[in-house]
Amino acid sequence: MARQGQPKPFEPRGSRKPAKATAKSSISPKASGSAKASLGQQAIPEMVANRMARRIAIATGIPSALGMGVFVASYFLVSRGVVDIAPALTLVTSGAFFLLGLVGLSYGVLSSSWEDVPGSLLGLEQIRVNLGRLRQSVRAMRQGSPAE
Template structure:
């Protein structure tokens, strides 16, 4: 007998039902584990390196100014680090969208997977919208 509980204030309507798969049935995942791991590694590289560079701009500017090597305007430091952090933000999406969904890992940069993954994303959004329309009817 499934547990009955009160829905939390931020839960969508209808989420109070607990749908557990039968004990012998394997659980189907939206994203396979090997793909999720691959996405995590790519995000760490594509978002992590620019973010580290953004922090490095602050450290490098501080070092250059305090040693008297260069006179760097604070606005230039802020702009430079901001651009790297923005690049890191773009890297989050690129890291996910360049991951291969095949069991084989694909190429190093993975840009050949970008277009098919964008198509998958569009189809998924379209299917969710269609499902929501059917539920409202």
């Protein structure tokens, strides 16, 4: 599970209750200037980034390969005289697969779990959670929430 006190990089500031403050800061005096500057720009954890990359590769790679395969298959079918396929049909079918790959890009990002536990195979339960977090983040940016 995610640590309770630390917000996720895409969550707006102030959406969680802060963790109990400790007497000593964990940031050294030398690093405090650069750490303060980078607080607003938190990186995606490596584990989550790998999970996203895997989902994106599958969700965009398969439809993109099928989109290119449509051209190859229609070329062989037409050149061998098996079937007469209209070029517009080849173009529309290939375009549909590439569009599906574009949708797969968003799906790969939104279906990835930001928790320590990877989640389910398809990640459908994470889409609603991540869309809600995305909406909150966009609302907070539009309202110009003050930086802490």
